[in-house]
Amino acid sequence: MNLADIADAVTSYHPNANLDIIWGAYVYSAKAHRNQxxxxxxxxxxxxxxVAFNLTRLKMDEQTIAAGLLHDTIExxxxxxxxxxxxxxxEIYHLVEGVTKISQIQFPSKEESQAENYRKMILAMSExxxxxxxxxxxxxxNIKTLGSLSFDAQQRIARETMDIFVPIANRLGIGWMKDELEDGAFMYMMPDEHESIRVELxxxxxxxxxxxxxxxxxLENELMASGIGGKVGGRSKHLYGIYKKMQQQGIGFNDLYxxxxxxxxxxxxxxxxxxxxxxxxxxKPIxxxxxxxxxxxxxxxxxxxxTAVIGPEGERVEVQI
Structure with a gap:
């Protein structure tokens, strides 16, 4: 990942973005972290x-991306x-300061009621x-880069991610981020189950x-012929989503359709x-x-x-519209 990748991503959804703000934040951050x-x-x-690239996936503005580049400089x-x-x-200062305050919160409890309190606290703290x-x-x-940490640190961060940050991403409707956070935490919380599903998949x-x-x-040809506009794409279930479905339905991997x-x-x-x-x-709908x-x-x-249908060759297909 480099600054050019971030600049390209930003201009793809914001052609008139002020890239000087992002460039300045990068130079400042690189200097601050140069010996780290x-x-x-x-x-x-x-x-x-x-972090900045993840923010471009959310199509954020220049100030937010700059703050992402700077988010660890105060701490x-x-x-x-x-x-x-x-x-x-x-503006950028307050964003960085807000992230720093959240980073300083300790999440010692495993109780769901307490986890909900922490989630509410994070949202309330963030004006x-x-x-x-x-x-x-x-x-x-961070959840993708836990390999160099101790076992205890991996477990703590994975549990914290699953209990605190996954529900926040879900509450905000950021499905791809929820899935990535879940899969990252799943790999450390239940490594055997994670690896088994990964290999099967x-x-x-x-x-x-x-x-x-x-x-x-x-389907795309059918929609085009009928004059209905629509973009059709494939969608794969993420690993933790598969694990949850197997647990909820009491079935094995080969029984998933x-x-x-x-x-x-x-x-x-x-x-x-x-x-x-x-x-x-x-x-035929199921x-x-x-x-x-x-x-x-x-x-x-x-x-x-x-919806779910019996598609070609008798296979079940889930469809989200």
Whole structure:
């Protein structure tokens, strides 16, 4: 990961972004961390760069990405808060300060009621929601780099991630980040189960991808012919999601029928229901598997239609619209 990758990502969704702010933050952060390394031996600046890139995946503004590059400077370097404020102004300073405050919270309890209190405290402390997003982006990288830490530290951070940060990402509707945080924590909390599912999933990956591409092409052509706009993509279940389903249903890996599925993006709510009709006209819907989260959104305001059908070759296919 380098600054050019971040600049390219930002300009892809914000062509007129002021990249000078991001460049200045990078130079400042690289200087502050120049004599520091990660436990893995990597240069410390690699971490702020990964955090900043995660923020581009959330399509954040220049100030937030700059704060992501600077998020550890107050806590972990000799540079002072006053210097940061002088160089970058109040907005970026307050974002970095907010992340620093969250980082200083200790999460000793394993009780769910206490975990909920910590989640509420983090959200309440953050007058600007961007502070929470930076912290999530920080944790999303850290959870992938626990290999150099002690066993106790790995367990503590993994449990903290699962109990505190996964629910916050879910509450904010950031599905991809929730999945990455869950999978990262799962690898350390239940390494045997994680490895078993990873190996099983990898063994049939090529066949599943070919099947999803076949179904995707059929559906995309059907939508185009009917004049309904929509973007059709494949969707794979993440490892912890598979583990949870196996536990909830009391089944083994080979008994799962919906490891992959389709996600269809439309331009309007009305089109969501039109697409649903097209899907059900192509393939037989499975009874009891339809959920209307548009009419009744989830608590985090997620809106979508979920269905499952018997697709080509008699395979079950999950569809999110």
């Amino acid at each position: 390394s990660r436990r893995s031996g990597a240069a410390y600046i690699s971490h702020p760069l990964e 972990d370097t000799l540079l002072t808060a006053e210097e940061l404020r002088e160089f970058f102004g109040d 600007d929601i961007r502070v929470v997003l930076i912290k999530l982006a920080d944790r999303a990288h 990898a063994s049939g990956q090529n066949l599943r991808e070919a099947y999803v591409e076949k179904v995707r092409t059929i 919906d490891l992959t599925g389709l996600r269809i993006l439309t331009t309007s709510l009305k089109d969501c229901y039109s697409v649903l009709g097209q899907v059900h006209s192509l393939w 009874p009891g598997r339809f959920k209307d989260y548009i009419a009744m959104p989830k608590p985090n305001l997620y809106q979508s239609l979920h």
